[in-house]
Amino acid sequence: MLRNVRVYRLEPQGLTDAEGLAAQLASRRFAPCGSQEASxxxxxxxxxxxxxxxxxxxxxxxxxxxxxxxxxxxxxRRAVDERAAQLEQTQGFRPGRKQRAELSEMVLMEMLPKAFPKDHDAEVIFDTMGRWLLVGTSSDAVSDTVLENLRHCIPNLPVRSVATVNPLAGVMREWLLGEEASGGFEMGDTLHLKGQGSVRYAGQELPFDEVRKHLEAGMVPVNLEINMGEEVSFRLMAIDDMRALSFLEKTSEEEQQAISGDQVEDFKASLVIRAGVVRRVLDALLEVCGGEVAGSCGDPSPAAELKAA
Incomplete structure (x- = not known):
């Protein structure tokens, strides 16, 4: 749970209770693929x-x-090649591009019912107090699919992308130049810099003198491992993109103390603890970045934001 997180701001008018949200989502309850459906x-x-x-x-x-x-x-491809060879014998000439495309579509429809189905679940958490929407994925495509399906069920879905007064890349740059993070964070040993080329560090203490030279040459940090006390460590990609979350000793102890023996209740307790940690991380990140831009808007598409960056 919550190994990777994409984050969106949830507007107040989007808050509802479990019964109300369930009623909205019911219009797109999951059903397995039909025999001719790819997904x-x-x-x-x-x-x-x-x-x-x-x-x-x-x-x-x-x-x-x-x-x-x-x-x-x-x-x-093998099946299409075989079908194309048969067609060539029948009509006396090799199938052209259009015919081959038609063959490919026909063969695909024949083979789909025999293909083994594979399921993937994306966790979605509405933080009604902190006003965050958390999507448990590192994938642009998955997060976009989640938003698309939420919008289908909630036409005026009140979520937006998160923007801060000071760009996160600039904040991380200052941390690296000063060799110390702020806001209760500590830097780990994983770092990715990009500019005229790409430099990665992992598995060893960051060589700050060398990192400083890269930064002064114009490189920018795009991926930095940080941790918050003894609660969590993660790779910070963007203000709304945290990956490889690892919940540390303090969080694990809280989860152990909450165990009741009831599987569902234990899951709920763990979710409350972990989502609470993520909320505190987000609050601290907003503070070190000078706060959130009021009324920031736009299509919260992770792919679009990364492309813009």
Whole structure:
């Protein structure tokens, strides 16, 4: 749970309770792919009672399930080659580009029902108190699919991308130049710099003198491992993109103390603890970046933001 997180700001008018959110998501409840479908997404059941939303204290938890049927490319090409050879014998000349495309589509439709389906679940958490929408993924495509399906169920989905007064890359640059992070954070040993080329560090203490030379030459940090006390460590890609979260000793102890023996209740307790840590991280990041830009808006598309960066 919460190994990778994409973050969006949730506007006040988007807050609802578990029953209300479940009613909205019900219009796109998950159903397996049809025999001729390559993929299908929908909201899967959570908990033991078939509900689409689980209330966990101040958080609402749901998950988007995507089922895909994928025909291996090599198998598809071989089948198309065989069909094209048969057609060449029948018509007396090799199939052209258009005919081959039509053959490929036809063969794919024949092979799809035999393809083994594969499921992937993306966790979604509404932080109703902190007003964050957390999507458990590191993938642009997955986060975009989650937003698309949320918008289908909630036409005026009140979420937006997060923007700060001071760009995060500039804040990380200052940390590296000063060899010390602020806001209760500490820097780890993983760093990726980009500019005229690319430099990566991992598995050893950062060589700050060398890093400083790269920064002064115009490189910028795009990936920095940081940790917050004994609660969590993660790779910070952007203000709204945290990856490889590892919950540390203090968080693990809280989870152990919350164990009751009931699987569902233990899951809820763990979610509350971990989502609370993520909320504190986000609050601290906003503070070190000079606060959030009021009314920042635009299509919260991770792919678009990364491309712009």
């Amino acid at each position: 299908r997404a929908g909201w899967a059941e959570v908990g033991n009672e078939g509900a689409l939303v689980m209330a966990c204290g101040e958080y609402l938890y749901c998950k988007l399930r995507t089922e895909t049927r994928k025909v291996p490319g090599d198998a598809l």
